[in-house]
Amino acid sequence: MVWTDEKVKLLVQYWESGQSITQIGKQLGMTRNAVVGKAHRIGLAKRASPIMRSDKPAQPRVAPAHGGNGGGHAPHTASAGPAPAPRPAPVRVKDEAAVPHAPAQHGNQLTPAMLAALTPTTGPRCKWPIGDPKTADFDFCDHVSLPGKPYCASHCAQAYTNWNPESAVEAVKAINAA
DNA sequence: CCCTGATTCGC
């Protein structure tokens, strides 16, 4: 899988939209494993995990199937080893109370004046996903996109957390001047 | 048995 910048952005957006890993994976055309793997690799916020891994039992991974292996089969619910390892109850704290939503609207304030300066009167539409692309209630933002960006000004501010509207204004000025 | 997300580890 090639994690392009666009893919990562989409992933992040869907992730922060509260969609399930499976949904995101389907929409991006990959397995949920790939999604969650990438997610935790790039450090996306963990969500409410149904489970809590109390320990690291160091599971024997699937046999590499080199040479011959006389058989052997790992059942779905393997357990009951003759090793009663006493654990000192390493309870993993589960604070994080809530609201997976709430986009991190920080420093980048977008004033109406900036918006007016940024937004062209015509051009491609904002590709910000609204809702679930697989269902009927899906929609795009559909505002006019910023020059060179797939999103409108508002959603650029959401897509790029380090988005600086002022620099964007500068860029637009440069384009208009040229 | 279905779903969910998390983690590990071979590649």
Place this chain on the structure above:
DNA sequence: GCGAATCAGG
């Protein structure tokens, strides 16, 4: 870095 296999809870 990637993701399938696996774990684990509901």
